[in-house]
């Protein structure tokens with residue numbers, strides 16, 4: 304089954320089915336969405352997006368876990384709290400705010416210090432029970448995903 308061309312993603316168009324991994328030669332179901340923030344050399348990996356937008360790419364479970372950033376790039380993984388079963392609309396709004404804040408890597412004076420950070424990740428934002436984690440990329444053998452998606 305052929306996949307649709309990436310160039311078809313122009314504006315916010317709802318996609319409710321047949322979400323597939325954007326990785327070439329991979330046809331697994333997408334479980335997360337990768338969003339590029341070119342201005343900050345940051346890739347935000349979060350829950351599967353409701354809308355397809357420019358510079359957003361769906362990834363399957365395997366490629367989400369294997370995703371690494373080349374030198375100079377940072378990957379921000381949005382990890383909902385495991386205790387949160389079904390996100391409410393407030394959660395989604397908080398998530399969007401967290402992404403926007405993650406695109407501005409700076410701490411507000413007096414902001415609480417990050418706590419309970421998993422190994423290999425740095426917490427950069429927190430909204431309620433949603434946390435934004437920035438993984439520290441390994442310097443060797445970056446995934447070729449970024450090369451594949453060069454415009």
Ligand SMILES: [Zn+2]
Pocket residue numbers: 324325326329330331362363364365366
């Ligand atoms: Zn994949």
